[in-house]
Amino acid sequence: MDIYYIERKTGKKIKEIVAGDKFLKWIYDTDMGNAILDTFVKKKIFSSIYGKFQDTVFSKKKIADFVEKLSIDMSEAEIENIDEYKNFNDFFARKLKNEARPIDMEKNHLTSPADGRVLAYENIHKDQVIQVKGSFYTLEEFFHDKNMAQIYHNGVCIVIRLCPADYHRFHFPDSGVPYEAKNIKGMYYSVNPIALQRIAKVYCQNKRAITIFESDNFGEIVFAEVGATCVGSIIQTYTPKVHVHKGEEKGYFKFGGSTVVLFLKEGQLKVDEDILKNTQKGIETKVNMGERIGKKL
Template identity: 55%
Template sequence: MIKFYNRKLKEYEIELVAGEKYLNWIYSSRVGMNLLELFVKKKAFSKLYGLYCDTKMSKSKIDAFIKDLNIDMSLVEKTQDEFSSFNDFFTRKLKTNARPFSDEKNILISPADGRMFAYENIDLNNIMQIKGVNYSLFELINDKNTASKYVGGTCLIFRLCPTDYHRFHFIDNGVCEKSNKINGSYYSVNPVALKRIPKLFCENKREWSVFHSENFKDILYVEVGATCVGSILQTYTPGSRIKKGDEKGYFKFGGSTVVIFLEKNVAKIDEDIVNQTELGYETKILMGEKIGSK
């Protein structure tokens, strides 16, 4: 059972988890953990499932997924019958007015839908993955020069559930450098897995890039893959001019994570998000929602 904070209702809710019984068994039993290490975390497993999700046959999964996990299709560009495969549905685009955001230059917005943790004044060698489990930014991106810019800065973790809109966006105007790819495993990014796999973010396949923003200095974007995520696809053009809210990329099937690092004293994260993080609870966030200020 995963409890998160709904900041709009100011109350806690229980997350609807796709494949919850499977996840609990894999990450909590001896047999499941052995199977995880032998097969499930491997690229081949996620690639094969990803290929299936690209086929016409996988369309049969869409109806049950929508009903079981309460997906709001009124916000989606396509109708349910227009999707060519499950991945076509999973990477769905939303209508232009579905995720409004402020153009105010001092407002920090969320890059994605998801469940959010916020850590301020970070120690680069001990960044919180989940309460009690830490990792190093140097290990996460394998680039000491870039990592060193974020000493004492802010780390924002956005966990995208399979039920979420799976495209991620830029949070300011600016220019983004090319994306750097790091090969790795394909563990789940569900809290069940985060508690069991030390430095999971540093183990999984990931990509990172530096975004030179107009109002929040240099922002480090890190996209982390997960079990059954066939691909992390970047849709922006490196070096081109970017507007706040523009799409950066998307994940194919599976729960995934976007991690953002801000330099020291660049932004102040909203108090309710920081307080819930300190209590060990993620806050539910939508793309474009205000999460802080300059």
């Protein structure tokens, strides 16, 4: 299964370079792979062990091949020389130069909280939110909260999937006040489309962190980070109950592709038309952190 996305700046359809694609296809498409997935790979111990290795000095030797294979532009990074990183996770969670990700500061524009591939849905039904075509989950399952599910019924859901090649820090899409993240324990399935097609309710099964964000211009937003296979940790770097500016860092993922999901209440946001049209066709739109993804209604 090849994965394609739309490069927003050019409108071109691009084939995604998938890190570890052979392993993913084997683990999700074969009987033996499925058995190992269920007994080991989806569980915390596998991702914890793998994640801890990325914190060791021995993991440094992976950086050069990773940069070359995934065509990562190191000129955007604060530290361009890969030899200066202490280990792979230090490189993976690298900070970028401010000018590499300009923030759309128009107050009526919601910006992408992360680099990634976006799917967006308006007027979502609390009992049938789309994971991928033909696969659904409920808001109550995602939030572990029946009242919250009702609040976001008919609202907007924006899913930003981060690939291993992407910048892995996430930021606030508006100014406002974030509250303390609620951590929900779970599994560590991949969030790659290969896995999303085969495993039901991945976002509800995986480990995740859910933050209520009282934004200044779009009302209450749920800002959720979803863990995945080989994600060592979801690190929050913000201070709860302290007002933040749009584009300010919220946190970062250690090694592994993962996902940020935003939920907005009904009547707050009109998602940009190109993102909606691509979503309706079942294809993601590649955006950068700080780009506009919708307008205030």
